[in-house]
Amino acid sequence: MSQQDSKKSMVYDTVMMAEVRTSPLGNSELVPDAGKVHMEEAEAWGTGIINNFKRTVGTHWVKKVTNFNQKTIAVTLLMFISVIAPTLTFGAVYGEETDNRIGAVKTILATTWVGVAYSLIGGMPMCIIGSTGPVLAFTKALISIADSIDVPYLTFNAWVSAWLLFYCLVAAFFDVTCVVRLATRFTDKNFALLIVSIFVLDAVGDPFSQVGILRYFDPNHKSHLDYTDDPNYNYLETALLSTILGFGTTALIFFFRSFKNSDFFCNQGARTLVHDFVLFSNCCLTVGRAKR
Numbered sequence: 001m002s003q004q005d006s007k008k009s010m011v012y013d014t015v016m017m018a019e020v021r022t023s024p025l026g027n028s029e030l031v032p033d034a035g036k037v038h039m040e041e042a043e044a045w046g047t048g049i050i051n052n053f054k055r056t057v058g059t060h061w062v063k064k065v066t067n068f069n070q071k072t073i074a075v076t077l078l079m080f081i082s083v084i085a086p087t088l089t090f091g092a093v094y095g096e097e098t099d100n101r102i103g104a105v106k107t108i109l110a111t112t113w114v115g116v117a118y119s120l121i122g123g124m125p126m127c128i129i130g131s132t133g134p135v136l137a138f139t140k141a142l143i144s145i146a147d148s149i150d151v152p153y154l155t156f157n158a159w160v161s162a163w164l165l166f167y168c169l170v171a172a173f174f175d176v177t178c179v180v181r182l183a184t185r186f187t188d189k190n191f192a193l194l195i196v197s198i199f200v201l202d203a204v205g206d207p208f209s210q211v212g213i214l215r216y217f218d219p220n221h222k223s224h225l226d227y228t229d230d231p232n233y234n235y236l237e238t239a240l241l242s243t244i245l246g247f248g249t250t251a252l253i254f255f256f257r258s259f260k261n262s263d264f265f266c267n268q269g270a271r272t273l274v275h276d277f278v279l280f281s282n283c284c285l286t287v288g289r290a291k292r
Contacts, residue, residue, distance in 0.1 A: 046178075049172050074276035077277065090135075102154075203246065213247075219235050248286065252286075256282070259274045260275035
């Protein structure tokens with residue numbers, strides 16, 4: 001090989017090495033075993049409950065409970081708004097389905113003490129605890145079963161709840177919940193989309209039930225029955241006002257939430273204050289307008 005060919009070969013090798021260095025690395029090169037789920041070694045029976053208790057109540061529990069500042073107040077008000085509205089709604093439905101054996105007051109009390117207990121010892125204080133559609137469907141099934149076998153519904157419901165508690169304790173004792181790690185982010189996003197879709201449909205207008213803002217445009221909706229003898233009542237005005245308040249509240253919330261990264265107000269503290277309390281303040285504002 002001549003000297004000129006040797007130089008060409010060296011230049012070619014240098015160019016190829018530079019291209020390798022500048023080419024983007026794949027996931028397997030950046031993070032070894034990227035995308036693979038690694039299961040931890042199984043813990044001894046019963047130690048999972050003890051370790052979880054130590055990680056929550058035994059460590060940062062007192063610090064988190066006594067952490068009182070602007071953020072915690074805003075989050076508390078946000079949790080209150082997020083929980084109280086569906087609790088009242090499902091409480092009223094429970095009252096209709098169970099002949100007031102479980103009503104709004106009992107639903108609020110149950111949601112309160114379960115939510116507080118879970119926030120204190122569950123390690124996830126931001127988790128919303130409350131009634132949902134599947135729980136309501138399960139309750140309807142329990143009522144049908146209790147009536148068919150001629151047993152008191154409340155007693156039957158209490159025993160079902162006791163068995164559910166037993167199953168949860170067995171699952172925690174044997175660390176069965178570790179299989180949750182096998183759920184991918186794709187599964188998590190699908191469930192999140194399903195939950196968001198349910199709440200949006202319930203707020204705007206569920207095609208399978210008589211709930212939602214757009215349902216007020218129906219002249220035969222049950223919300224208009226109490227005003228059939230009032231000559232000054234117009235269901236279209238009520239429906240239009242409800243729609244404006246509903247969508248207007250959502251628009252105002254998104255508008256004021258953008259204040260945090262904007263040039264409004266004199267300093268960042270004021271912008272953060274508006275951002276933190278935007279949901280609670282807008283809900284109070286629109287509810288006050290509706291009452292007037």
